[in-house]
Amino acid sequence: MPGSTRVSGGIELPQGRALRVAAALLLALCMLALFAPLLSPHAPEAIDWSRLAAAPGAADAHWWGTDRLGRDVFARTMQGLRISMLIGFVAALVSVAIGLLWGAIAGYAGGRTDAVMMRIVDVLYALPYVFLVIILATLFERGSIPVLLIAIASVGWLTTARIVRGQTLALRQREFVTAACAMGVPTARILWRHILPNVAGPVIAYATLTVPQMILYESFLSFLGLGVQEPLASLGSLVSDGARDMETAPWLLLAPAGCLVVLTLLLNILGDGLRDVLDPRTRA
Amino acid sequence: MMRHAVLRIIGLVPTLLLLVTAAFFVIRLAPGGPFDDERPALPEVRANLEAAYGLDAPLTTQYLRYVRGLLHGDLGPSFKHKDSSVSELIGAGLPISATLGAAALALALLLGIPLGVGAALRRGSLTDRAVALLAALAIALPTFVLGPLLALLFGVRLRWLPAAGWDAGTLRHAILPVVTLAIPVLAYVIRLTRTGLIEVLGLDYIRAARARGIGMRRLVVTHALRPALLPLVSWLGPATAFVLTGSLIVETVFSIPGAGRFLVEGALNRDYTLVMGMTLVYGTITLICNLLADLLYAWLDPRIRRH
Numbered sequence: 224m225p226g227s228t229r230v231s232g233g234i235e236l237p238q239g240r241a242l243r244v245a246a247a248l249l250l251a252l253c254m255l256a257l258f259a260p261l262l263s264p265h266a267p268e269a270i271d272w273s274r275l276a277a278a279p280g281a282a283d284a285h286w287w288g289t290d291r292l293g294r295d296v297f298a299r300t301m302q303g304l305r306i307s308m309l310i311g312f313v314a315a316l317v318s319v320a321i322g323l324l325w326g327a328i329a330g331y332a333g334g335r336t337d338a339v340m341m342r343i344v345d346v347l348y349a350l351p352y353v354f355l356v357i358i359l360a361t362l363f364e365r366g367s368i369p370v371l372l373i374a375i376a377s378v379g380w381l382t383t384a385r386i387v388r389g390q391t392l393a394l395r396q397r398e399f400v401t402a403a404c405a406m407g408v409p410t411a412r413i414l415w416r417h418i419l420p421n422v423a424g425p426v427i428a429y430a431t432l433t434v435p436q437m438i439l440y441e442s443f444l445s446f447l448g449l450g451v452q453e454p455l456a457s458l459g460s461l462v463s464d465g466a467r468d469m470e471t472a473p474w475l476l477l478a479p480a481g482c483l484v485v486l487t488l489l490l491n492i493l494g495d496g497l498r499d500v501l502d503p504r505t506r507a
Numbered sequence: 508m509m510r511h512a513v514l515r516i517i518g519l520v521p522t523l524l525l526l527v528t529a530a531f532f533v534i535r536l537a538p539g540g541p542f543d544d545e546r547p548a549l550p551e552v553r554a555n556l557e558a559a560y561g562l563d564a565p566l567t568t569q570y571l572r573y574v575r576g577l578l579h580g581d582l583g584p585s586f587k588h589k590d591s592s593v594s595e596l597i598g599a600g601l602p603i604s605a606t607l608g609a610a611a612l613a614l615a616l617l618l619g620i621p622l623g624v625g626a627a628l629r630r631g632s633l634t635d636r637a638v639a640l641l642a643a644l645a646i647a648l649p650t651f652v653l654g655p656l657l658a659l660l661f662g663v664r665l666r667w668l669p670a671a672g673w674d675a676g677t678l679r680h681a682i683l684p685v686v687t688l689a690i691p692v693l694a695y696v697i698r699l700t701r702t703g704l705i706e707v708l709g710l711d712y713i714r715a716a717r718a719r720g721i722g723m724r725r726l727v728v729t730h731a732l733r734p735a736l737l738p739l740v741s742w743l744g745p746a747t748a749f750v751l752t753g754s755l756i757v758e759t760v761f762s763i764p765g766a767g768r769f770l771v772e773g774a775l776n777r778d779y780t781l782v783m784g785m786t787l788v789y790g791t792i793t794l795i796c797n798l799l800a801d802l803l804y805a806w807l808d809p810r811i812r813r814h
Contacts, residue, residue: 361774446651466655488647
C-alpha cells in the first residue's frame, strides 16, 4: 500500500519451501488468468439477458455468477487479473529501472551530486506522493493505460534508488572499482560491468516486492474511479463495483477481492523469500 | 536539540513551496478547465467567469497571485462549490478526517506494540507464528478490500454495526471505519516491534543484564523496549502518509463527510483551488508528522541526541 516501508521478519516458514510453494501457486494463478478465455465459454463483456445478477454455480457455466448486467463474473475477474498483473509488472519494471539509474548515478558520483539527488528522494518520500499521482491520473485522458502506468511508476522508484545508492556507495570503495578507474575504463562502462551486476541481487528481490505495491496502487486508483475504465476492468475497479452491490450480490465483491488478496500475498511471500536468498545482509 | 528542531521547521518551507509549485503546474498543464462541463455557456459568459476567477491572466501571474494569497492564509474560492471558500470546505471536513486518522493510529499503536512484544518474547511459538501470519495477511489486504468486506460482514450480514455513515462521529458509526483504517497499520506496528525487540534482545548488554539476574519483564520495560522501538518511530513519519491515503478510501467506502473526497472530486472537476488546498493541507500534515517522528527518534536515541 501507499507509503509503505518494507519490514523484515515475515512468516518464518522454512524459506526454501515457502518460496517454492508461492512461486508454484503464482505460476498457476498466471496460467489460470491467461487461459481463462479457453476455459470459460463466456466473454468478459458478453451480456446474458436471461441471467442478471445470478448467484455462483448457476447453470450455463456461470461458475462465479453474473453481475447486474448479466456479465460472467469469472470471465471479468480473470480479465481484471490479467490487466492488474500487466500493469503491476510493467510499472514495477519501469520504476525499478528509474531507481536503478538514479541510485547508481548518485552513489557513484558521490559528493554534491549525491547529496542533491538523494535530497530530492527524501523530499518526495516525505510528501503525500499519492496525491500527486491522483492529480496526474485524473488530469490526462481518463482510463488511458499508459498514463496510469506513468502515474504509478513515478511512485515506485524511490526505495530502489535508496537501496542501489547505498550499495553503490560501498562498492565504489572496493579495489576492483579503483583498479578499473585507474586503468581508465569509462564511467558508464564501470557502472555497467562492475556496479550493476553487484547490486542485481537486492534489486531483483526488491523488484518482486514492488510488483504487488504497483498492483495495489493501480487498484487503489481504479477503486476511486480514476483507473481502468469500462468495459475493461482491473481488480480494483471490480472491487469498487462489487462493493456497490454487496448487499444483494456479495459474490461480485468476494471474487475480485479474493483474487487480489491471494495475488498480493503470494507476491509478497515470493519477494520476502527472494530477498532472504539474494540479499545476504537481511539473512539472520 | 532545540536548534536542530528550529532548523528543521524552517526547512519545511522550501519543501512545501516545491509541493505547491509542482501541484500548481501539473494541474494547470492538463487539458480542460473548471467551466468545461457546465451547460454550454456563451463565450462571453465563459470569458467573464474566467476573468472573475482570474484565470485569464498569464500562468506565472496566477501562480504568484496564488502564492501571495497563501502567505495571507487565503486558499482562494472553490470553483465548483460556488458559495464556499476552499478553507471553509476543508475546515468542515478536516476535523472528521483527523479524528478518524488519529483514532486509527492510536488503536494500531496501543494494540500493536504489546502484540509485537509478546510475539518477540515467545519467538517461534505458535502464538508468534499466528501473529506473524495475521500481520502478513493484513498487509496483503488493502483498505479498499478490507473496508467493503468488514461492512459486508458486520454491517449487512450480522447487522451489528451500521455499514455506512458517520452521524457526527458516534461510537457505533466510528468502529468499522477506524478498524478498517487501523488494521494495515497494526500489521506494520506488530512486525516492526517484533523484529526490533528480537534484534535488541540479542545484544551484549541485554545478555549481560540477564546474567546479572534481571527478570525478563523488567529487562524489557527498562532496557530493551526503548531501543527496540526506534525502527517503529522512524516509520511513524511515512505512516502518516499511509493513514491519510487510507482515509481517502475509508471515507469513500463508509460515506464519511471528511476532507478526503475533495481531493478526487476536485481533481476530476478541475477545481484548481480545491485540489491545491487539499494538497497543501495534507502535505503540511504529513511533513509535520515526519518532523515530529524524527524529533521523537532523536530524543529516544541518545547517540543522536548528543549531537
